[in-house]
Amino acid sequence: MKRTVPLLITAFGGFVLIIAYFIPATQGWGETVAIWFDVLASIAFILGGANLLKIHLKKMSDRQSGWGFSAVTVSAFLITLTVGLAKVGVHPSLNFPDYTWSGSYREMGSPFWWLYEYAFKPLTATMFAMLAFYVASAAFRAFRAKNIEAILLLGTAFIILLGRTFAGVFLTSWLPDSLSGLRIENLTVTIMQVFNTAGNRAIMIGIALGIASTSLKVLLGVDRSYLGGGED
Amino acid sequence: MYDKLKNLDRRWIFLLMFLSVAIPIIIIGITGQSFPEKPTDLAYSTFNAIEDLKPGDKVLLSFDFDPASEGELGPMATAFTYHCAANELNMYFMALWPVGPQMIDNAIENVIKKDFPDLVYGEDYVNLGFKSGGEGVIKVIVTDFLELFSTDAKGTPFNDIPMNKEISSVQDMDLVINISAGSAGTKEWVQYAVTPYPDEITLVAGCTGVQAPLLYPYIPEQLPGLLGAIKGAAEYEKLVFDKYYRDEGKVVPGRYQEGVRRMGPQLVAHLLMILLIIAGNFIYFVEKKRGVQ
Amino acid sequence: MDRQKLIWTVVFAVGALGLIINALTRDAGSAYVKSVDHEFALVEKGKWVDVESDDALDFDLEGKERIRWSSEEQATYRDYQQSKQAKSDESKYSFSLSMTFGIWVAAMFTLFIMSFLFKDNPFYKFAESVVVGVSAAYWMVVGFWDVIIPNLFGKLSPSFISNWAMPGLSGEADFWYLVPLVLGIMLLWRLAPSGTWISRWPLAFIIGTTAGIRLMGFIHADFLSQIRNSIIPLAVFENGSFLFWDSFLNLVLIIGVLTAIVYFFFSIEHKGVVGKTARVGIWFLMVTFGAAFGYTVMGRIALLAIRLEFLFDDWLWIIDPAMNRIAGI
């Protein structure tokens, strides 16, 4: 019951979809299931949210170090959730003025929009922008010309970095048209279209095979680690 | 020198990076001057893909990105929208990312409302809004829009929109333009729209620097045109706004120069990166030498 | 109070002072809005028309029930100034406290996150707590309004949903969507005191279907199409003449793909011929990685650029590339 049934469900669901892929009438099933997945994922939010609250409320009640920050998290969470679900400050859609709930929860000027625009957006975007700094320190620390492999990686990075700016164009613009292939901007394109394409194709083919066999292992029940313990 | 570098606190590197981006921004921002651009072939093929369309042709613009990558993709979105509007194409906007609709609204606000005020919503352009499901959405709409897009972003039933009468699926589009920051994005469009319908669907795309290398394998068969990162944006901006402004002796408004402008900090920062790599290797080789002795 | 603390306090104090002066003297960081009025009249049962619209002319609006509200649109400082000079007594443009506050909050959060580069500190911890709370809730709200409502309840009972949330919605009830509903309930059974193992069933369903979809999807889209794209002639001709360079590039491409695939071979140890081939394969992979690195760097720097532009443009008003404040094109 606890392990056998799930294994059967897995195998059945998977193989049905594989066969469906070849039958014109059922080729749409994959999409339907994809939509179902989104529904499930959205329902699962309840699990995640409950867990989030549980952890932080626990911290607060135990007065663990930094419980104040847990309080911040919890209040931010609850406020956003409330204004979003209740569509606070949202006007009806212009096509249905008499339907109070018909407006978009993202409507400009609503509290939810405000939280998105002035908290969510700057925070995530800045976190993303931090990469510029980490890229720099990584370049300084990790890109050492230890062997041919490393040198190739470095060299390519060099050419791309140059070729994707005005500097590269400037540096090699003196080359005669007969050698225009060596102009850095053209070199960049060649690298991207030949070497990079070759490498990526191999990686993609490999990944496709890896995914295929991993999927198969899952379907055949060879790999069942995700199913958890408990007697069969 | 060596010891200084060796025990260099990485915060100094952070500071350098900060300055090499901040200073150019301020200088360019105040003077309005930036470096020239020289478009590459890919930028040209993207540009031509739109140039070759006739007025009234149908273009699907899928804005699959969010504010996190607006820095790179915002300029492309603006330039694409301007180019389509200037060529009198019918624009169908949609998004596979939840915040995509806001990106669409920005494009409509900054380009259509400002420079093409006579375009009519629902007749010249429509915002179909966001649908969740990523690649699943693509798979469905390549054969049928209505199945998922029962209404547009404003909640108007799909078929009540005049320009929607001419389309039933993505295959009816004369061109698909995708601006993507990841998954679901250009890769998915290639996999699930272009691969199954190579003759019906033509796709050009603008993508973040991270994605660009992954997309080159699809060029040119499945992906005739691709704008990579801010550089791609700058090149495309140059092509588009040279045609509609400089060639007519007009000055290009600042809001259409974002890409070109951001190439300034790019240049300085790239040079810094190269210096850092060199410095790093300087340490490495000194170490090796001392190791030998 | 040790020296370090003192220095920091001074730095912060000076900074804050500067900001305040900048804000007071130049309105820096202030935001403005344009108010837009909407008015609808109930002309016949269940039919509301926008009083400004053409359709409204079909009806006598006298004493009809009305719905009114006014929403806000973002406006620039320039619009605001111009309308002020125009001296129009009921100007639609006005100063927005909430958005001004918002800009300052956003700027602060930006700085808080960046402060982490110096070292972990309470400001960062605060920003971190906020972003976790807000974003978790944000995605839940998105999931509710964009997935649960239209794709679950909207399918199970369109009439119910179209009665309040999505008036535009139409169509027949699709009871296949009971499947995700039931699976969802099983999933939530985890929260129940006993029988939590039932929640493995939906997981099994998800994993199984995923495996099925990906298996076909990747073999079809990636595996086959990548082979197809790699089938290219090693001798390229253009209207009769042999193109050496293109042919050569094609050759390199093919060699790259094949050798790199050899690198991924698991059956054979990387020794002898195989080892050498695999080595060439790795070289191609390394070039690929180098390219990926170069491109990624570009993107990251652009991201930093736009954050700084936000600080300098929207908040401090040092630069104004989009001409939002000074009159211009």
Added chain:
Amino acid sequence: MRKLILITIALVIFTLPAFGQEEELPIVVTASDHNWDGGDKIDLKWELPQDIGENVATFKIYRSNTTDEINAIIKDKKSKAVKDAKEAVTKRLIENAEKEGVSKDDKGLLQRIRDERKSVADNASQDITDREGDIRAESEFKFLTVAGKNETTFTVEKLEGDIAYSFKILALDKDGNILLSGITDKSISPVAQSFDGSRFFLGIITLILCFSVVWFIQMARRGKPLKVRKIAGLEAVDEAVGRATEMGRSILFVPGIQDMNEIQTIAGLTVLSRVARTAANYDATLEVPTSRSLVMSAARETVQASYLSAGRPDAFNQDLIYYVTDEQFGYVAHLSGRMVREKPAACFYMGAFFAESLILAETGNSIGAIQVAGTAMPAQLPFFVAACDYTLIGEEFFAASAYLSGEPEQLGSLKGQDVGKVIVGVVMIIGITVATIGAITGSEAMMNMLQFIKSTVLG
């Protein structure tokens, strides 16, 4: 003189068909269902009476509109007519009012506008209703496309299964005059087949791949030793866990930021099960923050199972496997903060990663943790390669789960993958040879063969 007569006669004979009645020499149009499709295509074939085939320039192909389509057309015409009429009258009245200096809000004016709009609207719609018959007649067929003079077949696509269609073909000369026309004698609706023929070869290839994987797994089960090469970085997994235990610090496992509908996440969980088992044996603390609720659930199952199999179910604490937020950078903000504070001794990044890869790797590096990464996201590989101690590249990452499971049968799947690579090599080499020979000799046969390989076999 005789010449002249001859010429005149010739001219007359040649130009006759142009004036001839369409009915006289109709085109024979036959429609048949398109094979191996999903029931949305129909094949058309048509023949001309030989004698006048010469001056046909193009064919126009039409399909019958369904009743709904016709009704829709009429509805559109109606609404458009009404709209235009109303707009026209409103414009006129307003302009007059302006001339006479009457205000726009004048009751009388509004009243008049209302009445006139109503009457013109009624007239307009009535007019359409009267002409409905003609409209139906003229919109009986829908133009599909134009075919060249030499073509005699066309496949109509995007048709609906339950509707009976009939098709019309017009033959036009270069000036666009209709020479001939023909309509299918009986209407037909497309039929869905039980197998998608276009995916025949895909099926074959899939079968070969799956079969080879299964076969090698069976071999392994029968205890036949399978030789597979070592992958650097796998030993590192145990080593890292061990070190964490010595230092008495925790282990951080990040299963990527994608949900359970991503194979990489599943592969990541497989690695997690091994890490968890080792951790359980060493009695080290294992922390798994996730960015998706479903992944949290699955990860808990996985880790619990490992602790069970390690014989220490009591040591399993499910609160160490927790959900943070779905937002990529919210998740990263939390992780990097946590890393700096908790200073885990070992960090595993196994799953689908995007931009966050470098933030994690660099932060992990700054706190001096052993880092092992595995992902199939090519864009992130360089950063993991650069900043982590060991990285499982693409396919290696999927292979890792097989290696780490320690079950020989799982290694069989790797052999199966290799068969796949052999297929790639063979197909590519054949294809390239064909393409090259074709390019050099320019032989028709080779080109067709290439076409077959590219669009049919690999289509």
